[in-house]
Amino acid sequence: MNALARAMLNNAIGLGLFAAITAGAIGVTQVLTQERIEEQESEARYKALREVIPEDNYTNTLGTNTIELPDNEELGTEAGDEAFLALKDDRVTGVILPVTAPDGYSGDIDLILGITPEGKLTGVRVTQHAETPGLGDAIETSKSDWILDFKGHSLDNPPPDEWHVAPDGGRFDALSGATITSRAVVRAVFRGLVFFEDNQDKFLNETAPKAE
Template identity: 55%
Template sequence: MAALAQSIRRNAIGLGLFAIITGGTIAVTQVMTAERIEEQAARAEAKALFEIIPESEHDNNLLTDTVELPANKRLDSGEPVTAWVARRNGRPTGLIMPVVAPDGYSGDIHLLVGVNLEGEILGVRVTSHRETPGLGDRIETKKSDWIHSFTGRSLGNPEPKRWNVKKNGGVFDQFTGATISPRAVVKAVQKSLIYFREHRSDIRDILNEPASPRKNPLTPEEIAGQTPEREHS
């Protein structure tokens, strides 16, 4: 009996040491992995910023020149939003805003939307998503050129009701077998433009840029934001 008890104690001690070592290894791995993921995300974000507004188009440090924009539900953020500013000779020439499309097929799609001070899109990039590989992931530049179709667009180009995928009467292509992902991105980009127009005066004040007369008032469709219906493709 004594030998059995001693054997049980040794096994218990061994299992305890194994659990401690395993737990510690997992914890260390998680910390190291989290740091790598954060670093990779930061690199991807920086790369996207310079794809939207190339270094040849500004002379400031785009990575560190940031401003806080007013919180607004159109950007799916209840807190002020940090945006990047492009300047030339001290004058702001563009703004890159982080935007979330909450209705992707597999969850949130995180975007960066660049606009000039007239509300024209300079570029859009996806920074993170969980869309289906081979289908919805074609919103990425490494999978297709689809995201480039936003460049040069504005709230009036196309008209509000055409800010949708072609399947729903819009002008933007959908993907074969995948409609939800591109539609979610289209609506999120449209909302970001509406946000910019609604806050144009505030944004110019934040950028220390004199305000200019608004060319076109917001239409009822733009104000509504044309929230899309959920539809599985």
Template identity: 45%
Template sequence: MQLLTSLRNSSLALTLFAVVTAALIAVTQVTTEQRIANNEREQQARALYEIIPKQRVSNDLLSSGFEFVSYELTGSAEPATGYRALQGDDVIAVILPAVAPDGYNGRINLIVGINADGSVAGVRVLGHQETPGLGDKIELKKSDWILSFNGTRKADNPNAWGVIKDGGQFDQFTGATITPRAVVKAVGYVQDYFAYNRASLLELADTEHRDATRQEPN
């Protein structure tokens, strides 16, 4: 009897331990996922506001997302999310994701801001696998090269939209031309997409208009 009682108590203890352990793992997982999601949201907001500074807009950029589909820009037939920047009731710029598929080591993920007049508000690289010390100069923390897009407009001189080696206006990197060439081409595609879809990109849906009028300036 004592043996049975001991086995029963051990079994109950193991069961309780397993339940408590499983609960702790579940709580940790949920907490970690929420922390990761919050960090990703903060990083995303930081990148958006680097392109369109808060003082320029009267809305929350992260809350002004809209879906669009463009295989040419994103390399996918799935919906992607763009963002509208507002001043009052007017859309002053949009920020669109884009992929340069032909980087030296693969895809380069970007976001590109386009002002209402078609000029580039800014470009930021969100992810890449380019060679450290060479292709990674597309990152703002490594070089200010990415700022050379600010205020440019492909439509002003389409033949100059390329790197200098190809007869264009943008510098290439010493020992690394493929990477900047890929980024320049991708930013050009975003401008083409904006020019073709300008009316719809700058038009607010009724719900967006109502939400925008309720936003307080940042």
């Protein structure tokens, strides 16, 4: 084998080794990164669950006791999605219901609602959205207190015809410069409360899973 051929072979082997090592490193990085992302998502979800149900209202670990939800266009849920139960003394003391507002300014806005057995909101939080930074992202508690105003409300407080933002003649203020975002969230929260009322027996059934 002449010198040129050997050089070409060595280069090819070197490039092959480099490609293999690079691919391996990328694969390892992706695995480690994915694990970390999943951990962060789990931590964020658990933090949000704890924010919508008062701590003294449950003794179970939030997220472990669930009820499967149907494919429901009003909620934005698919078959297999779950609501979370808050339990105390083996009794359901609260429900955490996921709801999606499909009509946000920049697309879907995912929410969770904390609801008492009587149908009163104990909290609402946004879990995912793509609203405009500096405007619509004020639905996050880290940006403003706007979403905290839902606490304590129910289907009859205010009455159904007032479950709108103020520019539409309703009870709830609209975020400055983000009326579309505000309107989408208010509508989604109302739909969630209606769904809870219509399925109250299912959520509060005495045979619900016991706290661990």
